Structures are given as structure tokens and as C-alpha cells.
Amino acid sequence: MQYGHFDDDRREYVITRPDTPLPWLNYLGTEDHFGIISNTAGGCSFYRDARLRRLTRYRHNNAPLDLGGRYLYLRDDLDGDYWSPSWQPTRSSLDGYECRHGLSYTSISSERRGVRAEMLCFVPLGESLEVWRLRVRNGRGERADLSLFSSVEFCLWDAMDDATNFQRNYSVGEVEVVDGVIYHKSEYRERRDHFAYFACSEPLAGFDTQRDVFLGSGRGWDSPLAVERGQSFDSIAYGWAPIGSHHVRLLLAPLETRDIIFVLGYSENPAEAKFDPSGSQTINKAPVRPVIERWLRAEQVEKAFVALSKTWEELLSVLQVETPDADTNRMVNTWNPYQCMATFNLSRSVSFFESGIGRGMGFRDSSQDLFGSVAMVPARARQRILDLAATQLPSGGAYHQYQPLTKRGNNEIGSGFNDDPLWLVLAASAYLKETGDLTLLDELIPYDNCPGTETPLSEHLERCVRYTLDRLGPHGLPLIGHADWNDCLNLNCFSETSGESFQTTQNREGGVAESLFIAPQFVLACKELAGIVRLRGESDMASSLEAEADQMVAAIEEHGWDGEWFLRAYDFFGVPVGSRSNEEGQIFAEPQGMCVMAGVGISDGKAAGALESVRDRLATEHGVVLVQPPYTRYHIELGEITSYPPGYKENGSVFCHVNPWIMIAETILGNGQAAFDYYKRTNPSARAPISDVHRCEPYVYAQTIAGPDAPTCGEARNSWLTGSASWHLTAISQWILGVRPELDGLRIDPVLPSSWRGFTARRRWRGATYEIVVHQEEGATGRVRRLLVDGTSVEGNLVRPVPAGSTVKVEATLERG
Numbered sequence: 001m002q003y004g005h006f007d008d009d010r011r012e013y014v015i016t017r018p019d020t021p022l023p024w025l026n027y028l029g030t031e032d033h034f035g036i037i038s039n040t041a042g043g044c045s046f047y048r049d050a051r052l053r054r055l056t057r058y059r060h061n062n063a064p065l066d067l068g069g070r071y072l073y074l075r076d077d078l079d080g081d082y083w084s085p086s087w088q089p090t091r092s093s094l095d096g097y098e099c100r101h102g103l104s105y106t107s108i109s110s111e112r113r114g115v116r117a118e119m120l121c122f123v124p125l126g127e128s129l130e131v132w133r134l135r136v137r138n139g140r141g142e143r144a145d146l147s148l149f150s151s152v153e154f155c156l157w158d159a160m161d162d163a164t165n166f167q168r169n170y171s172v173g174e175v176e177v178v179d180g181v182i183y184h185k186s187e188y189r190e191r192r193d194h195f196a197y198f199a200c201s202e203p204l205a206g207f208d209t210q211r212d213v214f215l216g217s218g219r220g221w222d223s224p225l226a227v228e229r230g231q232s233f234d235s236i237a238y239g240w241a242p243i244g245s246h247h248v249r250l251l252l253a254p255l256e257t258r259d260i261i262f263v264l265g266y267s268e269n270p271a272e273a274k275f276d277p278s279g280s281q282t283i284n285k286a287p288v289r290p291v292i293e294r295w296l297r298a299e300q301v302e303k304a305f306v307a308l309s310k311t312w313e314e315l316l317s318v319l320q321v322e323t324p325d326a327d328t329n330r331m332v333n334t335w336n337p338y339q340c341m342a343t344f345n346l347s348r349s350v351s352f353f354e355s356g357i358g359r360g361m362g363f364r365d366s367s368q369d370l371f372g373s374v375a376m377v378p379a380r381a382r383q384r385i386l387d388l389a390a391t392q393l394p395s396g397g398a399y400h401q402y403q404p405l406t407k408r409g410n411n412e413i414g415s416g417f418n419d420d421p422l423w424l425v426l427a428a429s430a431y432l433k434e435t436g437d438l439t440l441l442d443e444l445i446p447y448d449n450c451p452g453t454e455t456p457l458s459e460h461l462e463r464c465v466r467y468t469l470d471r472l473g474p475h476g477l478p479l480i481g482h483a484d485w486n487d488c489l490n491l492n493c494f495s496e497t498s499g500e501s502f503q504t505t506q507n508r509e510g511g512v513a514e515s516l517f518i519a520p521q522f523v524l525a526c527k528e529l530a531g532i533v534r535l536r537g538e539s540d541m542a543s544s545l546e547a548e549a550d551q552m553v554a555a556i557e558e559h560g561w562d563g564e565w566f567l568r569a570y571d572f573f574g575v576p577v578g579s580r581s582n583e584e585g586q587i588f589a590e591p592q593g594m595c596v597m598a599g600v601g602i603s604d605g606k607a608a609g610a611l612e613s614v615r616d617r618l619a620t621e622h623g624v625v626l627v628q629p630p631y632t633r634y635h636i637e638l639g640e641i642t643s644y645p646p647g648y649k650e651n652g653s654v655f656c657h658v659n660p661w662i663m664i665a666e667t668i669l670g671n672g673q674a675a676f677d678y679y680k681r682t683n684p685s686a687r688a689p690i691s692d693v694h695r696c697e698p699y700v701y702a703q704t705i706a707g708p709d710a711p712t713c714g715e716a717r718n719s720w721l722t723g724s725a726s727w728h729l730t731a732i733s734q735w736i737l738g739v740r741p742e743l744d745g746l747r748i749d750p751v752l753p754s755s756w757r758g759f760t761a762r763r764r765w766r767g768a769t770y771e772i773v774v775h776q777e778e779g780a781t782g783r784v785r786r787l788l789v790d791g792t793s794v795e796g797n798l799v800r801p802v803p804a805g806s807t808v809k810v811e812a813t814l815e816r817g
């Protein structure tokens with residue numbers, strides 16, 4: 001069963017019934033102010049940091065799942081019938097319901113008894129507020145006497161504290177209501193210099209700010225007493241749970257349409273100008289008043305909405321393709337880069353699966369997220385690299401996460417995930433390939449944000465590599481630390497205590513656990529860095545990096561090959577992990593992908609053998625699973641991976657993040673058919689027809705899809721904020737379609753499925769536009785053999801950069817052998 005369809009022209013996903021298997025989310029905001037919004041208007045709003053500057057409450061893991069939102073109620077004042085135009089929270093029956101999730105906006109529309117309502121929500125560019133425009137149309141033959149109630153539940157700023165510290169929270173809530181605007185000012189009397197406001201374009205018939213007065217005793221959001229009786233209470237919150245609710249009376253003539261605008265915003269005042277009059281406890285509203293006034297105007301909202309769409313068109317124009325496959329086109333042209341921007345902006349902070357209180361910006365996560373967004377937002381990507389580097393430790397190691405608001409490394413989670421630093425090299429390399437901006441390397445950046453410790457970024461990158469070399473084990477392979485990319489492979493943890501964190505618990509000392517993920521990742525990073533420093537004329541440095549890489553390749557070949565595939569690790573005691581000598585967990589996907597990507601085993605058949613083993617042992621109709629056979633019991637020496645039931649998460653689900661590595665590896669060996677076949681298995685759009693099984697949104701990637709060992713095989717979990725987004729975009733655009741930025745040119749290296757006769761692409765790169773046409777002759781094998789650049793034949797498959805502003809026509813042909 002399907003719950004909707006794509007509207008490709010409008011770049012929207014249209015949900016046609018409200019009872020989707022899970023709330024299907026969208027994100028509002030692209031800069032500093034963000035929100036999540038479900039197809040039934042659930043969600044929350046925050047400024048910059050989902051934990052520290054949360055505007056509204058959202059109850060994760062509730063029943064129903066997404067409780068808390070942008071809830072509106074319409075009431076027929078003649079007979080008292082009331083409903084939510086977004087279905088939740090009243091769930092009244094609707095005549096027609098449609099939710100359109102678009103690029104940073106959502107519009108939900110429905111009709112009941114002749115009254116049509118359409119709610120459009122978005123965050124205007126450059127503002128720290130969200131706008132809701134409700135368009136109500138009376139389709140009846142007679143006048144409609146309606147009441148409209150809005151509602152948001154304010155969060156007392158720190159979402160963690162808000163959800164736990166009730167002994168304080170129930171007493172600190174404060175509001176002001178002035179000129180129909182509801183101001184949330186909890187803690188403003190003391191150290192906070194920020195407040196939230198909720199305004200409405202219409203004159204009010206009343207308002208409420210105390211949740212339990214609005215709802216009434218013992219009631220929930222599905223039947224607020226104020227709505228039921230048709231009149232707000234004008235309540236003022238003194239502690240408890242401050243909310244914002246406006247009551248508007250709407251008298252609509254037959255066929256009349258009216259727009260009502262709500263604005264929910266965030267504002268800061270300088271410490272010395274917090275109060276007006278000064279010395280009072282009243283918020284100084286002078287700076288925010290004109291903002292509110294401006295955004296309650298319909299023309300302003302319309303203009304901002306158009307500007308938002310334009311910005312997205314501009315961002316997406318970096319790459320647009322036309323291939324024979326509709327699922328590929330819509331993911332590459334719209335949804336995949338869109339998801340990449342969400343991960344770039346929000347890392348793993350807040351989704352339906354992420355509470356917004358537990359995690360900051362992950363060092364490895366944000367580094368990888370950058371791959372999918374650097375082409376769209378190079379300047380922001382550059383800043384991100386510098387922010388990440390500023391949290392690096394002098395040892396070259398990295399805090400695993402930092403808080404976006406403070407940009408400081410997160411002490412609670414600490415360091416010691418030994419893959420982390422190498423991702424920074426790959427991120428910097430992606431930026432340089434995209435932009436050619438070598439000045440990045442000269443930026444002076446501190447370590448651990450300590451003033452006085454600045455070195456050029458180039459030295460940060462060298463320390464990243466050095467960090468691995470300083471931590472080699474007995475086989476000459478990198479020591480794993482707490483974990484490598486696979487957070488749940490905890491080879492030094494040996495946890496026996498329930499509830500203890502597998503990832504941050506003190507490691508047991510004295511082990512020799514080595515990672516065959518970090519080993520090829522190191523090779524890759526050294527090769528990338530060698531290319532970069534050579535460009536700067538440092539050829540000795542380049543050669544020494546290449547020599548280190550060669551030595552690591554030798555160690556992998558000698559100690560990392562299990563006979564038919566690459567090993568995953570050596571454990572604390574030096575016993576192989578991911579080997580046929582193991583009873584469970586004999587083969588892992590990550591090293592097969594990474595080793596081939598790093599070029600290991602290409603010439604001697606190991607690479608081909610590894611991928612054949614993936615095909616035989618790990619590939620399923622839903623994608624490539626992470627490990628087989630999965631662990632059926634807890635292995636103390638392996639850690640969290642063995643804590644999950646078989647088929648879920650790291651223990652044998654289709655871990656989507658890893659799948660693109662296998663696709664890329666297949667293209668490196670020239671297997672376009674296999675690469676694309678894998679690509680289609682995890683493609684969300686291609687999975688839309690099985691939404692009942694897949695359950696997550698059909699327009700974005702999820703972290704996992706339950707594997708064949710799970711009772712719910714095929715079911716996706718943890719959608720939206722996942723590294724799957726940027727890696728899938730990398731795999732399809734740079735390796736399968738093969739339009740790949742490199743330091744000295746744009747590589748045109750498609751490796752296509754055999755049935756394709758070609759495709760076209762338009763790529764904006766370093767300010768110029770490349771109009772690319774690829775032909776594939778029937779029965780073609782291998783890579784591009786003929787390349788015309790503006791009609792002139794060129795050796796090889798590299799298109800040299802041209803001056804910004806120019807347009808280049810590129811024609812590439814894959815010929816019959």
C-alpha cells in the first residue's frame with residue numbers, strides 16, 4: 001500500500017492519508033532557526049540547538065508517537081463541532097486530507113463540512129521565526145461562524161532539563177501577553193536574554209497561556225476545554241506549563257477565503273537592554289515589534305515563500321540529471337541533496353528517532369555529511385571544517401561530538417574513537433576538490449579551542465594521520481580505541497554492568513584490538529592528503545604519506561585477508577573478528593567496501609573476491625546487511641553490536657550508510673550493473689510501493705532496514721539524520737554517474753548499468769557550468785573512451801577547470817570493447 005506519491009515538478013511528496021505507518025517528517029529552516037513537522041503537524045521548533053534553545057515541546061516516544069506540535073482547531077460555533085485540520089490531535093474524520101512536504105516547507109490541507117483549511121509552515125530566510133499561514137475557505141452556501149484556536153506548548157529552553165527537572169520547572173514558567181502577542185519569558189528575569197513570541201494577524205477573541213486551563217482538568221490535546229466550550233479563558237501562566245493559544249472568531253461569507261497568519265519566533269536582547277522600562281521586569285519589545293508586524297503581513301509571507309523556493313532551486317542547480325530511471329532522477333535532483341542539507345545542518349540532533357537532547361555534532365558524522373553538501377554550500381562547509389578542526393586535540397585525536405551552540409568539544413562523550421580524525425582529512429579533501437580553494441590549508445586554527453595553540457589547518461590534517469601512526473597494533477594495523485566507524489564494535493569495553501555506556505566506559509587496558517576499517521580509511525586519507533600537499537609543492541611530504549599508505553596496504557594484505565574476504569578486526573586478545581574461523585559474525589560489509597575504495601587488492605583479485613563474498617553472503621533484496629551470521633548472544637569481547645537482536649542495527653540490518661561503499665567498490669571494479677542494482681535496493685523512492693513494509697518516509701534514507709534475520713525484515717528505522725544521505729549521493733553522482741570533482745579537474749567516469757544508453761547531467765563546478773552528455777553503446781564495457789570538450793577531442797576522461805561563468809559542453813562515450 002502507498003500513502004502518497006511524488007509530485008516531481010513541484011519537488012513535493014504528497015501524503016494522501018494522515019495515518020501513515022509512522023509520522024512522516026519534514027524539516028523547516030535552513031540556517032539558524034529550525035523545526036521538525038510531521039504530516040499531522042506534530043513537531044517542535046528551536047533556535048540553532050535542539051537541546052539548548054528549544055522553543056516548543058515535543059514528546060518523543062509517546063502514544064501517539066508524535067505528540068506536541070503546531071496544533072490548530074476549527075470550531076463551528078453554531079453547533080460546537082470542532083476538529084483539527086491536520087487530523088491530529090482530534091483525529092476527527094476529514095473530507096479530503098493532503099500533506100505536501102516540500103523543500104523546507106510543509107502544507108497540510110483538509111476539509112470538513114464544507115470548510116477547507118490549508119496550513120503552510122516555513123521559516124523565512126534570514127529570520128529566527130516560523131510562519132504559519134492558515135487559509136480558510138467557506139465552501140458552504142451560507143455564512144460560517146467559526147472559531148479558530150492556535151496552540152503551542154513552550155519548552156523551558158533546555159529540552160533536557162525541561163523533560164526532567166520538574167521540581168524547578170513547575171515554578172519558573174512566565175509569560176506576558178501584550179497586544180495579542182504571547183511572549184514566553186521563563187528565566188528571562190535572571191540570566192537568559194532570549195524569549196519566544198507567538199503572534200497572530202487577527203484581532204483576538206481571547207487567549208490562553210496556562211496549559212491546564214486551556215485543556216481542562218484531565219484532558220489532553222485532543223479535546224481542549226477552551227475549544228469545546230468555544231471560548232478561551234485568557235489564562236496567564238504562573239509556573240506549570242506555559243503555552244501559547246490564540247482564539248480568533250471567523251465569520252466567513254459563502255465562498256469567502258481568509259488568510260490568518262501566525263508567527264512563532266525567537267529573539268535576543270543585549271543584556272543591558274533586556275527590560276523596558278529599564279529596572280522593570282517587562283521584556284524590551286522595541287526590537288521585535290517591527291519584526292512581528294512585518295511577518296504578519298500576507299504579502300511579506302508570500303514574498304518570503306517565493307524567495308525560499310528560489311534559494312532551493314539555486315542550491316539544487318549544482319547538479320541536475322536526466323537518466324532513464326525515475327527513482328534515480330528524483331532522488332538525485334531533489335530529495336537526496338535535500339536530505340544532505342538536513343544532515344549538514346542538524347547532524348544527528350533531532351528527528352523522530354533523535355530526541356534533540358542527547359547528541360551534538362558528531363565529528364565523523366559531520367565530516368561525512370559534508371560530502372553531500374559541499375557543492376551546494378561551499379562557504380558553510382569551509383566553516384564547518386574549521387569548527388571541527390578547532391575541537392581537535394593536540395594529539396591529533398578528536399572529541400567525538402561538539403555542541404553547535406558553543407562549538408566546544410563535548411566532555412561527556414570524550415575522545416578515543418580512532419577513526420574520527422581521518423574523516424576530517426576526507427572532508428577537507430572533498431572541499432578542496434569542489435572549490436580548489438587551497439587557502440583553507442593556511443587557516444590558523446587552535447586545538448581544543450585553546451587560544452595560543454593555533455597552527456595552519458594543514459598541520460591539523462597531518463596530525464590526523466599521525467594519530468593513526470602513533471597507535472598501531474602488533475600487526476601494524478590501527479588500534480581501534482573505543483570504536484571505529486561501527487560505534488557498536490567495542491573491542492576494549494568488556495562491559496558487565498547493566499546500563500553502562502558501551503562507548504564511553506573506560507577501556508580495559510593492555511589489549512591489542514586493531515581495526516580493518518581504520519586501516520583502509522587511513523590508506524584513503526594518506527592518498528588524498530598526498531595529492532593535496534603535492535599541489536602545494538611539498539613533494540617530500542607527499543612521498544612520505546604515500547609510503548605510509550603502501551606500508552598499511554602491505555599490512556592489510558598480509559594480516560587482513562581471510563581467504564575470501566577482508567577481516568573486520570583483531571580483538572583485545574588478537575583473535576580475528578569477521579573471519580570464517582568465527583562461529584557468528586563471520587563477514588562484515590565495511591572492510592569489503594573500504595578496502596576496495598582504498599585500492600587494496602585490485603590487482604591480485606582480492607577486491608573482486610571480497611565483492612563476490614558480499615554478493616553471496618551479505619546481499620539481500622533490501623540491500624547489503626552489515627554482518628552475517630548475526631550474533632545470537634552477547635559477546636562481552638565485542639560489545640554493543642552483540643546487544644541488538646539479530647537483524648537490527650549494527651547486528652545484521654541493512655545498514656544503509658555502508659551500502660554506498662559497496663556500490664562505489666563495484667564501480668571501481670567496473671561493475672556498473674551490480675553497483676546500480678544495489679543502488680536501487682535502498683533507494684527510498686523505489687521502495688515506496690512497499691511502504692507498509694518499509695514504514696519510514698519514501699523520500700529520505702533511513703539508517704537501517706531490518707535484515708533477513710529479523711522478524712520485521714524490510715522495515716526501516718532512524719530515517720532522516722543519517723550518513724546514508726551523503727554517501728548515497730556520492731555513490732550515485734560521483735561513481736555510478738561518474739561526475740566526480742578532483743583536485744585538477746572534473747572527472748567524467750560513469751560506470752552504468754548495461755541497459756542504459758546514457759544520460760545527461762548539468763553540473764555547476766567552481767563557478768562554471770558543465771553540460772554533460774554521456775552515451776553508452778550497446779554492449780559497451782569499461783570506461784569512457786571518447787571525450788569531447790566543446791567539440792574538441794580530449795585524451796583521458798578529465799575535464800580541466802574553465803573560468804567561472806563559462807559553460808562547457810562535454811560529450812563522453814562508453815564504447816563497445
Ligand code: GLC
Pocket residue numbers: 348362364365484485486487488650703722723
Ligand atoms: C550511527 C552513528 C555513526 C556511526 C554509525 C555506525 O549512524 O551516528 O557515527 O558511524 O551509527 O555505528
Ligand code: GLC
Pocket residue numbers: 487488640649650
Ligand atoms: C547507539 C546506536 C548506534 C550509534 C551509537 C552512537 O549505540 O546503536 O547506531 O552509532 O549509539 O551514539
